[in-house]
Amino acid sequence: MRAAARPVITGAAHFFPDTKTSQGDLWQEFFREHYNGLPLARRIFENSGISSRSTAVDPRAEREVSGWSTGRRMERYIEEAVPLGRRTVSAALESAGLAPSDVGMLAVASCTGYTTPGLDLRLADELGMSSKVQRLFIGHMGCYAAVPSLGAVADFVASRGRPAVLLCLELTSLHVQPPTEDMEQIVAHALFADAAAAVVLEPDAGSGFEVVDVVAVTDHSTADLMSWQITDLGFKMGLSPKVPDVLAQHVGEVVRDQLLAPHGLTPEEVTGWAVHPGGKRILEVVGERLDLPAEALDASYGVLDECGNCSSPTVLMVLERLPRTDGPVVAMAFGPGLTLYAALLRRS
Missing domain, CATH: 3.40.47.10 (Thiolase/Chalcone synthase)
Known part of the structure; x- marks a missing residue:
């Protein structure tokens, strides 16, 4: 039986969608009107501790987003997620000095969009990973998904002795909701943003x-x-x-x-x-x-x-x-x- 390897993070990268906006501009140019100038909403945005955010969907330019159907939002998810995920995984592999063909497992965590064939399969194909690469999609765990996903890929590396990649990718801007005075919904709109981050794990690596x-x-x-x-x-x-x-x-x-x-x-x-x-x-x-x-x-x-x-x-x-x-x-x-x-x- 193979002795367990030490799973080590040897590469990492993160990227954002192209649109980066200040919190103040988001409030002034979209959410102020969206919430009809509600004082509570303004205070939540001002006290969020956030100065800027990146989004795949800019509500100032696509003002009808809160009325989009779920189907339309999922179509946009794939349009945005595939190139963002490809760029992020490629950069993480490059930082680790590995090629896509070296990867034994690709795990993808996301709770903001779904499709079949999944994002994991599409990325493995576009990146040129082996047809034998193992894939794992982890959905609907929310903000904490990176940590159990890290545990899963670490276990793969430890038991199989092969490199693995974990990609976490979320496009929360797809899910702007219709106007409401519900504080929980306002807080969500004031806090959440879009990004992708990836880490590469290798067995018994010397640094990381x-x-x-x-x-x-x-x-x-x-x-x-x-x-x-x-x-x-x-x-x-x-x-x-x-x-x-x-x-x-x-x-x-x-x-x-x-x-x-x-x-x-x-x-x-x-x-x-x-x-x-x-x-x-x-x-x-x-x-x-x-x-x-x-x-x-x-x-x-x-x-x-x-x-x-x-x-x-x-x-x-x-x-x-x-x-x-x-x-x-x-x-x-x-x-x-x-x-x-x-x-x-x-x-x-």
């Missing part, structure tokens, strides 16, 4: 982030606090303001007891924190509950400010921003369930 462990907890009693429902007018987000309070109850135990303690570590010994920036309050709660230094979450705040919440790619984008220091790194993300996933990485 080794994936050491992945843990999770789901609070089933709060499953209704986050939702992503398919409707006739695209996918509709439900996002309760209670989410940070629930997260506060679990993050300390998950990180200290489930992730770090079995490896003889404490939060004080962690040298890098890649925390999904679901919003300013989410990051504040993580910092408070883990008693982190003020600068520990700078990368997360930076991604939130410059890119918005891009759902599943976001934590991988934060990971790319971390300073290159030795020692353990924690990657963490949250989503529907309410679910918290965390991974322990170690620079090799």
Whole structure:
């Protein structure tokens, strides 16, 4: 039997759709009219902690987007996702020094669009991957999808001894909803943006982030606090303001007891924190509950400010921003369930 290999992240890349807009312009040039100047909506946009976002669909130019059928939105998903995904995976492979034909598994995580043949199959074909490449599509997990997906591809690399690629790609701008005074919907429109991020994992590589462990907890009693429902007018987000309070109850135990303690570590010994920036309050709660230094979450705040919440790619984008220091790194993300996933990485 083959000895398990060490799965190591050796390449990474991320890209955005072409349209990048300031938060202020999005409000002034589309959402102010969309919400009929609602003071609550204006305050939510102004206090989001976001200065700019990238989108595949610019609502200022395609003002009728909130009335698009789900079918039309899915057609646009494929038009936008294939070239964005191809560019991102190609760059990640190039950074790892690998060719598409070297890849043993391609995993794709996305909750903002669906098609069959899937995005994974289309990309494998366009990139020239082997007809024998294994593929995995991970859908409808939301913002935390990158971490369990990372665990899945790491397990493949460890057991099969072959390289793997994980692509997380979300186009939330496809799902602008009709005007409403529902605060949860307004918050979603103020936070979410589009991006793609990819990582390459290789067996027993000499340099990169080794994936050491992945843990999770789901609070089933709060499953209704986050939702992503398919409707006739695209996918509709439900996002309760209670989410940070629930997260506060679990993050300390998950990180200290489930992730770090079995490896003889404490939060004080962690040298890098890649925390999904679901919003300013989410990051504040993580910092408070883990008693982190003020600068520990700078990368997360930076991604939130410059890119918005891009759902599943976001934590991988934060990971790319971390300073290159030795020692353990924690990657963490949250989503529907309410679910918290965390991974322990170690620079090799």
